[in-house]
Amino acid sequence: MSKPIEIRNPRTGKYDYVIIPPPEKLLVQQCHRLRRAQKSWFDLGLDGRIDTLLEWKDAINSMRDKLMEALVIDTGRLSVSKLEIDSFVTSIDRWCRLSSRLLQDKEKGTSISFINVQQTAVPYGLVGVISPWNFPLLLSTIDTIPALLAGCAVIVKPSEITPRFMAPLMNAVNAVPKLRDILTFIEGDGKTGATLVENVDLVCFTGSVETGQQVAIAAAQRFIPAFLELGGKDPAIVLESADIELATSAILWGSVVNSGQSCLSIERIYVAKNIFAEFYHKLIAKAHQLNLAYPTLESGEIGPIITERQAAIINEHLQDAVAKGAVIHCGGEVEEIGGGWWCHPTVITEVNHEMKLMNEETFGPIMPIMSFSTVEEVIELANDTFYGLSAAVFSESRDEALEIARKIDAGAISINDAGLTSMIHEAEKNAFKFSGLGGSRMGASALTRFLRKKAFLIKTKDNYDPWWFNQ
Numbered sequence: 001m002s003k004p005i006e007i008r009n010p011r012t013g014k015y016d017y018v019i020i021p022p023p024e025k026l027l028v029q030q031c032h033r034l035r036r037a038q039k040s041w042f043d044l045g046l047d048g049r050i051d052t053l054l055e056w057k058d059a060i061n062s063m064r065d066k067l068m069e070a071l072v073i074d075t076g077r078l079s080v081s082k083l084e085i086d087s088f089v090t091s092i093d094r095w096c097r098l099s100s101r102l103l104q105d106k107e108k109g110t111s112i113s114f115i116n117v118q119q120t121a122v123p124y125g126l127v128g129v130i131s132p133w134n135f136p137l138l139l140s141t142i143d144t145i146p147a148l149l150a151g152c153a154v155i156v157k158p159s160e161i162t163p164r165f166m167a168p169l170m171n172a173v174n175a176v177p178k179l180r181d182i183l184t185f186i187e188g189d190g191k192t193g194a195t196l197v198e199n200v201d202l203v204c205f206t207g208s209v210e211t212g213q214q215v216a217i218a219a220a221q222r223f224i225p226a227f228l229e230l231g232g233k234d235p236a237i238v239l240e241s242a243d244i245e246l247a248t249s250a251i252l253w254g255s256v257v258n259s260g261q262s263c264l265s266i267e268r269i270y271v272a273k274n275i276f277a278e279f280y281h282k283l284i285a286k287a288h289q290l291n292l293a294y295p296t297l298e299s300g301e302i303g304p305i306i307t308e309r310q311a312a313i314i315n316e317h318l319q320d321a322v323a324k325g326a327v328i329h330c331g332g333e334v335e336e337i338g339g340g341w342w343c344h345p346t347v348i349t350e351v352n353h354e355m356k357l358m359n360e361e362t363f364g365p366i367m368p369i370m371s372f373s374t375v376e377e378v379i380e381l382a383n384d385t386f387y388g389l390s391a392a393v394f395s396e397s398r399d400e401a402l403e404i405a406r407k408i409d410a411g412a413i414s415i416n417d418a419g420l421t422s423m424i425h426e427a428e429k430n431a432f433k434f435s436g437l438g439g440s441r442m443g444a445s446a447l448t449r450f451l452r453k454k455a456f457l458i459k460t461k462d463n464y465d466p467w468w469f470n471q
Contacts, residue, residue, distance in 0.1 A: 005160055005189060010076035010304045011294075013339025017073075019163050021188035024195050030184065031155060031199040035126045037181040038153035042123060044178065046103055049149055050096045052178045057092045059172040060085075066168040067137070074136050074162035076340060077293060077303030080258050084138045091145055094425065095447065099149045102447050107458070114461040121451035123151035124225075128200030130193045130215070132207045133159035133306055134261040134363075137169070140185070142441060143204040143227070150450035153182040157196055159207075160189045161307055194218065202450065203227070204441075206263075209386075209434050216437060227438035227449060229431060231361040232263040232389030235382040236418060237404060238279060239375075240272035241396035246416065248283045254392065254418025256290065256345045256365035259303050261310070263435075264390050264419045267362055269369040270378045276371040280349055283367065284329050287345035294337055302365060304340040311341035314364035318346070321357040321368070326350050331365070353384055361387070375404060383409045388432025392418040409433060411440075 007017035022030065041049065060067065064085060071081040107118040127147040131140035140158045147154050158166060166185045174180045186192065190211070197203050197218045204227045205215045212230040219226035236254065238247050254266040271279045291300025305311040311334045318332060331346030343365055351358055351368040358368060372378040382391060390412040395401040398415065405413035411429035414420040421429065421442070428443030430436070439449035 005187075007160070007163060008308070009073060009339075010306045011073075011338065011340045013336075013341075017164055019160060019187035021192045022186055027186065027188075027192065027195050028199055030186070031126060031196075034153040034155055034182055034184065035201075038123075038125050038151070041148075041153060041178075041182040042151035046099060046149070046151075048178075049151065050099065052176060053092055053096055053145070053148060056172060056176045056179055057089055059175040060089060060169070062175075063168050063172050066171075067165060070164040070168055071137055072297065074133075074164045075303065075306055077258065078297040079301070080135075080303070084135055088137055088141055091141070091425075095145050095149055098444075099146075099447060102444050103150070103451075110457075114459060114463060116458045116460055118456040118458060120454045120456065121150075121448070122454055123147075123451055124202040125153065126200045126202075127152045127154045127450060128196045128203045129154060129156040130196065130203065130205045130207065131156065131158050133161035134258060134263075136162040136165050139206050143446075144183070146447040147204075147450045148179075148183065150447055152202075152450050154184075155196065155200065156183075156185045157188050157193050158185060160187070163187055198222070200224070205229075212436075225438065225449075227441065229263065229389075229436045229441065230434060231387055232265070232435055233267050233359065233361055233385045233387040234264060234390050234392070234410070235268040235270060235385075235408070236266045236392040237378050237382060237394065237408075238269070238271040238275070239393070239395040239400065239404075240274050241400070242272075242275070242394035243396065243416075244275060244279055244282055247394040248279060248286055250394070250414075250416070250418040251367070251392070252283060252286050252290075252345070254414075255367045256287075256302065257419065259305060259343065260365040261306060261363050262419070262422075264421050265363070266392060266418050267366070267368075268358055268382075268385075269367055270372050270381055271369055273371045273373050276369070280329070280347060280369050283369070284347045287330050287347055287367070290345050292337070292342050292344065294340075294342060302342070302345065304342050305334060305364065308341065310363055311343075314343060314362055314366065317355075317357045317360065317362045317364075318348075318366070321348060321351060321355045324352070324355050326355065326357070326368070334364070353381070359385065379404060379407045383407075386433060387435045389435035390414070390419075390421055390429075411435070 002021040006015040212228045329347045331344035334343045348368045391410040392414040393401040428440040
């Protein structure tokens with residue numbers, strides 16, 4: 001019998017929910033059942049799969065209030081939870097619309113005039129998705145929806161830190177007969193996730209570098225694909241010609257949305273020396289206008305730090321920075337209020353790359369700012385990191401910004417904005433360095449990576465090939 005896991009409420013600090021991971025034997029049986037059902041799901045055809053997912057969307061909309069309530073309790077925030085549900089529902093429509101174009105078989109000629117090639121693809125049988133706690137709904141479904149349309153069965157293990165949303169979501173799954181046999185969400189912790197990797201045909205993982213490395217090793221040992229999106233330490237570069245009003249607003253949002261608990265958060269800010277003082281004073285003024293979402297969800301924009309472990313990491317990074325000479329201008333600590341952990345938007349100067357705040361993932365509403373003198377210097381600073389997920393560049397000149405962006409070791413660079421990867425899904429991107437592994441979860445690859453390409457080489461004329469033996 002699996003041991004129950006108590007779940008903490010991020011706003012109150014109380015343990016008010018319990019999950020029970022499935023016994024290993026039962027989880028293995030679930031994987032076998034889903035894999036057997038996958039053939040019928042694929043045979044349904046793309047139009048049938050689209051109709052089924054649109055039916056699921058209707059079921060989700062009918063349970064929207066319950067899903068919202070669960071997400072709010074999971075994360076302690078309101079506006080971002082609304083955005084999660086809207087983005088999730090929109091993504092179903094988007095993938096249903098795009099899949100018909102992306103999944104068409106194609107036949108074309110080759111370099112040999114009497115040979116054609118017909119391209120088709122075969123889905124992986126069972127996809128396993130292991131997702132994190134910071135965007136529980138969105139990151140548990142961002143890989144799931146395209147995998148389903150590709151014809152795969154899917155089993156999802158969301159984080160045990162934010163599991164409440166699964167109940168209303170599974171009610172919506174169970175309301176769609178053709179979906180419930182090939183899609184399920186399971187409760188569990190790291191041990192459950194490890195068992196999952198041992199029993200699927202492809203794994204998608206979003207989370208920490210340390211756990212991602214373990215997933216990659218386990219997948220490699222089984223010779224199955226692993227698509228990993230891991231941590232980030234995203235830089236923002238503000239050149240002297242930049243619009244300071246625009247840059248401070250963009251960077252403030254990119255740094256503190258979801259209380260900074262996002263892999264695409266701006267975690268390092270580099271500002272041209274001549275505008276440095278004006279920039280950080282304006283950023284401080286704007287940061288002061290944001291309030292904690294306490295005592296009510298509507299009281300402000302900044303929700304709680306969801307996990308106690310993350311609260312400790314943020315405080316550790318702040319204390320390390322101050323001990324090494326950093327200056328805090330606003331915010332500056334994670335404090336316990338009403339049982340939850342909270343942190344006001346924090347602007348820090350006099351920082352350097354010897355501080356944890358500038359080289360380890362902080363995952364909080366923290367804005368450390370350094371000045372730079374030359375373009376060469378700032379590119380070196382931006383690339384001085386273990387990570388390579390995304391970045392931002394601000395300049396009056398688009399050409400200048402793009403020239404710098406080309407030299408940054410990251411997969412997606414926002415120009416005169418920040419965090420655009422959360423809004424724009426058409427652009428394919430890869431994670432650099434230790435920020436991830438595998439194909440893009442954006443653009444066409446987000447769907448086609450769940451397919452094994454297959455080619456039919458078709459002879460179109462009844463002739464002897466010139467390379468055959470003379471007989």
